[in-house]
Amino acid sequence: MRPARDVGIVGWGACIPKFRIKCSEIGKTWGFPPEYHGGLIVSEKTVANIDEDTTTMGWEAAKNALVRAKINPEEVEAIYVGTESKPYAVKPSITVIAEALGITPKILGADLEFACRAASEALEASIGLISSGMIKYSLVIGSDTAQASPGDVLEFTASSGAAAFVLGPRGENTVAYFEGSYSYITDTPDFWRRQLAPYPMHGEQFTGDPAYFAHIIAAAKGLMNKLGLRPSDFDYAVFHQPNGRFPLKVSVKLGFPKEKILPGLITPMIGNTYNASALIGLCAVLEEAKPGQRILLVPFGSGAGADAYSVIVEDGIEEKVHLAPTVKELIEDKIYINYTYYAKFRGLISKFSF
Amino acid sequence: MSMKISVPRVWREIKAHYLLEATVCNKCGKIHYPPRPICDNCGNRNLFRRKLSGEGEVLTYTIQYIVLEGYREYAPIVFAIVKLKEGVKILAQLTDVEPENVKIGMRVKAVLRKICEDENIGLIKYGIKFKPV
Ligand SMILES: [Zn+2]
Numbered sequence: 001m002r003p004a005r006d007v008g009i010v011g012w013g014a015c016i017p018k019f020r021i022k023c024s025e026i027g028k029t030w031g032f033p034p035e036y037h038g039g040l041i042v043s044e045k046t047v048a049n050i051d052e053d054t055t056t057m058g059w060e061a062a063k064n065a066l067v068r069a070k071i072n073p074e075e076v077e078a079i080y081v082g083t084e085s086k087p088y089a090v091k092p093s094i095t096v097i098a099e100a101l102g103i104t105p106k107i108l109g110a111d112l113e114f115a116c117r118a119a120s121e122a123l124e125a126s127i128g129l130i131s132s133g134m135i136k137y138s139l140v141i142g143s144d145t146a147q148a149s150p151g152d153v154l155e156f157t158a159s160s161g162a163a164a165f166v167l168g169p170r171g172e173n174t175v176a177y178f179e180g181s182y183s184y185i186t187d188t189p190d191f192w193r194r195q196l197a198p199y200p201m202h203g204e205q206f207t208g209d210p211a212y213f214a215h216i217i218a219a220a221k222g223l224m225n226k227l228g229l230r231p232s233d234f235d236y237a238v239f240h241q242p243n244g245r246f247p248l249k250v251s252v253k254l255g256f257p258k259e260k261i262l263p264g265l266i267t268p269m270i271g272n273t274y275n276a277s278a279l280i281g282l283c284a285v286l287e288e289a290k291p292g293q294r295i296l297l298v299p300f301g302s303g304a305g306a307d308a309y310s311v312i313v314e315d316g317i318e319e320k321v322h323l324a325p326t327v328k329e330l331i332e333d334k335i336y337i338n339y340t341y342y343a344k345f346r347g348l349i350s351k352f353s354f
Numbered sequence: 355m356s357m358k359i360s361v362p363r364v365w366r367e368i369k370a371h372y373l374l375e376a377t378v379c380n381k382c383g384k385i386h387y388p389p390r391p392i393c394d395n396c397g398n399r400n401l402f403r404r405k406l407s408g409e410g411e412v413l414t415y416t417i418q419y420i421v422l423e424g425y426r427e428y429a430p431i432v433f434a435i436v437k438l439k440e441g442v443k444i445l446a447q448l449t450d451v452e453p454e455n456v457k458i459g460m461r462v463k464a465v466l467r468k469i470c471e472d473e474n475i476g477l478i479k480y481g482i483k484f485k486p487v
Contacts, residue, residue: 018450050427051449051467055480059466087478096480100372100466102405335452344427351426 001124001181003131008174009311010071010137011166011320013064014283015057016270016330019047021342023156029339030151037156041244045159045271047337047345048145052160054083055093058143059100061164061276064324065139066101069166070173073101076166077135078126079109082119082275084193085145086111097141108135115191116240117301118142119163119275124307126167127178137168142275149199150348157243159271163279175317176286179294179310182223184215191302208246215306216240216250216298223296223308231255234310235293238264238281240300242272256296263288264295269331282311284327289313359472364479371481374408374464376442377401385442408464408482410438417453424470432456436484450485461487 022044023037048057058081066073079094079101086093094109108129112118119142126138143162148154170177190211193200216239224230231237237256239247244267251261264281267273273280278299285295295311325333343349369375370388377386379393380400387406392399415434425431432448434456448456449467462484469479 049450049467051469051483053468053478056466056468096372096466099368100480102373 001183003127003178005131005133006170006177007127007130007167008170008177008314009165009286010168010173010175011065011067011069012283012286013061013066013068013164013324014276014280014327014330015060015064015143015162016280016327017046017048017052017057017160018333018335019049019337019341019345020044020334021047021337021339025339026155026342030155037153039245040156041248041268042157042271043268045157046161046273047342048160050345053087053145054081054085054143054162055087055096057145057160057162058083058093058141058164059097061143061162062097062101062139062141065164065166067324068320069137069168070320070323071137071166071168073103076101076103076137076139077107078129078138079103079107079141080112080119080122080125080138081141081143082112082114082117082122083143084113084115084118084274085147086113093143103139114305115301115303116144116242116274116277117299117305117307119279120299120301120307123165123167123309124181124183127181130167130169137166140165140167142277142279144274144276146272146274147193147199150343152199154200154202157267157272159273161270161273161276161280163273163276163283165279173316174314175320176289176295176311176313179312180223180227181307181309182219182226183305183307184219184222185305186215188215188302188304190304211302211304212240212242212246212300213250213253215304216300216308217253219306219308220254220296220298223310227310229294229310233294234260234296236260236264236285236289237296237298238278238285239298240278240306241265241267241281242277244268266327266331280327286313286317287321287326287328289317291315291317359470359477359479361477364477369403371469372466374406374444374482375403376406378404385440387442387444406442406444407439410436410462410484412448412456412458412460412462413437413443414458415448415456417456428470434462434484436462447483448485449483463487
């Protein structure tokens with residue numbers, strides 16, 4: 001898809017909670033063999049503090065994105081959060097976020113759900129709204145405190161974090177723009193969580209090839225065909241990263257060399273932040289990319305769908321990098337916790353009250 | 355029954371709790387946080403609202419180990435007097451810092467965090483806390 005008028009990124013920001021648990025600590029707790037998690041290529045993951053959730057992390061990422069955008073927050077006319085860990089089943093997260101950013105009430109917005117690609121849907125919707133001239137700026141947030149059943153292999157990777165982007169019409173204040181996108185969605189039963197179920201289920205045989213690989217490859221190839229581009233035309237590629245292994249494997253299948261993947265491969269250090277997974281990767285790439293470079297971005301969500309975007313970096317990006325904490329700085333700022341604290345922070349144990 | 359959050363009160367205090375909105379006396383200039391309708395310095399009733407910066411330093415602090423019902427998961431809670439760069443001193447919780455690492459003079463910034471939850475069916479109360487810069 002190509003918008004009638006170009007739309008770009010005005011500001012970006014991430015929120016990476018400070019607490020970390022090592023995967024070896026999780027494995028030891030549940031009696032997995034040492035290095036059982038080795039194949040996932042994730043060594044540790046973030047843990048949201050007891051007072052953090054999708055709303056607060058989304059706010060923090062958005063705040064950083066607005067600082068980099070250097071716009072008056074009141075100029076934002078739409079706000080979306082993509083999440084699969086809403087604090088309330090019914091009551092939007094964006095109303096709290098928007099109120100706490102001071103951008104209510106003349107605003108459009110909603111919480112979107114599509115497993116890990118809801119925030120990507122928000123990107124597409126915002127590109128449409130801005131391109132049509134209906135609004136000027138949109139705030140797109142991907143935020144999750146990913147659930148994993150204690151003792152499930154998912155627990156090695158499911159983590160917490162958020163990423164946010166201020167999108168606007170391509171112009172003097174945009175630091176990158178969307179050259180085009182391509183979406184690919186089917187009904188695939190790879191992962192789900194039913195109403196009131198605290199933890200998701202995964203359809204093991206569907207997780208890899210029919211879901212992640214099929215959708216990402218179809219979206220990426222579809223985009224490259226449409227735009228007449230090849231892997232060699234891209235300087236970076238960022239894929240959804242449920243673990244460290246899948247993005248490396250999909251890049252081989254698509255023909256991207258490792259050095260184009262590694263700058264945006266963040267999951268090995270922080271785990272899978274679900275709706276923020278590929279988007280934190282994009283933040284990290286924007287923090288080192290040079291004007292004129294081209295980035296392939298492919299978020300994926302179970303259920304299943306993927307969107308491939310070609311993003312071209314523009315002038316002025318370097319001046320915005322250090323206006324807010326970088327992904328690299330946020331990764332390094334950490335406190336390790338043991339499984340007991342992890343269990344408390346994740347609500348696996350809580351004080352019983354009458 | 356444990357904690358119960360007053361829904362109207364949470365709603366009434368949203369601007370103060372989410373945005374650090376204070377009231378400023380247009381006569382003597384005193385900044386009031388939490389916001390007050392009447393200036394306690396000069397008695398003036400004509401105050402205007404202003405968002406505070408959220409940047410400051412820890413003037414002093416205390417650590418609360420014995421907490422109110424409903425706050426056990428959050429304990430120990432670090433309460434600090436934070437002096438904002440506007441000069442106003444406010445009482446707030448610190449977060450993302452282990453109690454032994456809190457220092458007087460430490461630079462902090464405002465972040466939106468969960469204050470408490472009314473069990474698992476009631477309201478979630480959000481507000482500003484401060485974390486180390
Ligand atoms: Zn006064």
